[in-house]
Amino acid sequence: xxxxxxxxxxxxxxxxxxxxxxxxxxxxxxxxxxxxxxxxxxxxxxxxxxxxxxxxxxxxxxxxxxxxxxxxxxxxxxxxxxxxxxxxxxxxxxxxxxxxxxxxxxxxxxxxxxxxxxxxxxxxxxxxxxxxxxxxxxxxxxxxxxxxxxxxxxxxxxxxxxxxxxxxxxxxxxxxxxxxxxxxxxxxxxxxxxxxxxxxxxxxxxxxxxxxxxxxxxxxxxxxxxxxxxxxxxxxxxxxxxxxxxxxxxxxxxxxxxxxxxxxxxxxxxxxx
Amino acid sequence: xxxxxxxxxxxxxxxxxxxxxxxxxxxxxxxxxxxxxxxxxxxxxxxxxxxxxxxxxxxxxxxxxxxxxxxxxxxxxxxxxxxxxxxxxxxxxxxxxxxxxxxxxxxxxxxxxxxxxxxxxxxxxxxxxxxxxxxxxxxxxxxxxxxxxxxxxxxxxxxxxxxxxxxxxxxxxxxxxxxxxxxxxxxxxxxxxxxxxxxxxxxxxxxxxxxxxxxxxxx
Numbered sequence: 001x002x003x004x005x006x007x008x009x010x011x012x013x014x015x016x017x018x019x020x021x022x023x024x025x026x027x028x029x030x031x032x033x034x035x036x037x038x039x040x041x042x043x044x045x046x047x048x049x050x051x052x053x054x055x056x057x058x059x060x061x062x063x064x065x066x067x068x069x070x071x072x073x074x075x076x077x078x079x080x081x082x083x084x085x086x087x088x089x090x091x092x093x094x095x096x097x098x099x100x101x102x103x104x105x106x107x108x109x110x111x112x113x114x115x116x117x118x119x120x121x122x123x124x125x126x127x128x129x130x131x132x133x134x135x136x137x138x139x140x141x142x143x144x145x146x147x148x149x150x151x152x153x154x155x156x157x158x159x160x161x162x163x164x165x166x167x168x169x170x171x172x173x174x175x176x177x178x179x180x181x182x183x184x185x186x187x188x189x190x191x192x193x194x195x196x197x198x199x200x201x202x203x204x205x206x207x208x209x210x211x212x213x214x215x216x217x218x219x220x221x222x223x224x225x226x227x228x229x230x231x232x233x234x235x236x237x238x239x240x241x242x243x244x245x246x247x248x249x250x251x252x253x254x255x256x257x258x259x260x261x262x263x264x265x266x267x268x269x270x271x272x273x
Numbered sequence: 274x275x276x277x278x279x280x281x282x283x284x285x286x287x288x289x290x291x292x293x294x295x296x297x298x299x300x301x302x303x304x305x306x307x308x309x310x311x312x313x314x315x316x317x318x319x320x321x322x323x324x325x326x327x328x329x330x331x332x333x334x335x336x337x338x339x340x341x342x343x344x345x346x347x348x349x350x351x352x353x354x355x356x357x358x359x360x361x362x363x364x365x366x367x368x369x370x371x372x373x374x375x376x377x378x379x380x381x382x383x384x385x386x387x388x389x390x391x392x393x394x395x396x397x398x399x400x401x402x403x404x405x406x407x408x409x410x411x412x413x414x415x416x417x418x419x420x421x422x423x424x425x426x427x428x429x430x431x432x433x434x435x436x437x438x439x440x441x442x443x444x445x446x447x448x449x450x451x452x453x454x455x456x457x458x459x460x461x462x463x464x465x466x467x468x469x470x471x472x473x474x475x476x477x478x479x480x481x482x483x484x485x486x487x488x489x490x491x492x
Contacts, residue, residue: 180315181338195325
């Protein structure tokens with residue numbers, strides 16, 4: 001927030017200043033509560049494990065998680081696993097988004113194709129993609145390709161459907177206006193549909209980041225030999241709950257980072273709208 | 274003018290070549306209309322400025338679609354913007370302008386491609402009363418100065434009488450021309466607002482009101 005909105009020097013009157021101070025107090029309260037909850041849970045968890053209220057072998061504990069992360073880091077394993085998962089996510093996300101937008105454009109272009117494929121899209125959308133796991137493994141092999149395919153499948157249908165909705169929401173009258181100038185279909189796409197759908201594209205991308213993560217972890221559960229999903233499954237199988245919890249923690253942190261990147265992109269693009 | 278649903282917009286779409294007549298012909302200066310052509314500029318009820326484009330980029334839209342956007346045509350469009358008092362807003366985005374200003378930008382966007390005939394489909398219906406009065410005056414002025422023929426669809430009697438030289442009244446569906454009135458109020462320098470104050474307007478008003486009401490009773 002720019003400085004001039006500050007409670008001290010941004011207010012136009014005494015009442016206004018009081019009002020701004022109140023808002024600021026409220027914000028600080030919420031932030032403190034948020035941090036407070038996290039700290040309380042961690043402290044309780046740690047004390048509980050220390051005093052054997054809970055079994056740290058099953059429940060792990062914050063200090064054990066940190067120690068595990070430390071070990072993973074010093075052995076260099078952490079970087080490998082994070083790298084593998086992030087790579088798969090970026091690949092799945094990029095392919096899913098490009099392919100999804102491409103298919104959505106095709107469906108927009110031809111109403112006949114759109115009407116023909118509609119029931120297939122609905123079925124594919126409601127089908128749990130993990131059911132296709134064995135098929136994917138047989139078809140593309142039990143490697144990274146299978147994981148990326150899984151991530152792609154999970155994100156692509158949602159992309160197609162929400163992009164197409166976005167395209168259809170661009171007002172018909174804008175298209176009529178273009179037609180009064182004699183616009184071609186390609187011009188409609190390039191000058192109205194795509195620029196008019198930027199907000200939908202961004203919100204689709206936001207959903208897609210999450211979807212791809214789901215796809216990658218599911219994929220790693222199924223086939224992988226490396227990656228955070230693999231670490232979680234492996235940790236569970238050998239009963240190393242510290243490893244499972246540490247991997248989940250790292251996964252959350254990366255997910256937050258990815259969300260921040262998307263939020264930053266969104267802010268940049270919505271600035272001059 | 275005509276009752277709602279009688280096909281006023283359809284007539285404009287036919288003139289613009291956006292739809293083809295199921296029978297008959299549309300002639301502009303003796304030449305039949307077949308599909309899209311460059312003779313007309315169409316102004317819709319709402320401005321439909323593209324919110325992702327600046328005002329300058331918006332008025333160039335028609336030129337870009339027709340692929341005739343070069344130095345001269347671009348300069349001509351900008352001159353129009355300056356001439357009608359919107360030059361300083363060219364780097365603004367549509368949401369920063371008032372409804373009346375936006376509709377004026379829409380008119381300039383239409384004029385930029387230099388049509389011979391302007392089709393105006395209730396261009397003031399989305400504006401408040403005061404803005405309507407001011408803008409209708411400005412638009413009559415612009416159309417006169419640019420020497421364009423304009424076909425205006427409206428269901429506001431006073432608007433029709435104060436803006437037009439000729440008023441055609443359509444009957445309910447299936448529409449036919451039921452009445453034609455030549456408006457003779459003042460000279461070409463008389464603004465619509467001055468015409469609205471002219472007591473003679475009442476005569477036209479009563480006549481057109483009667484023509485429209487007759488049809489309203491029939492439905």
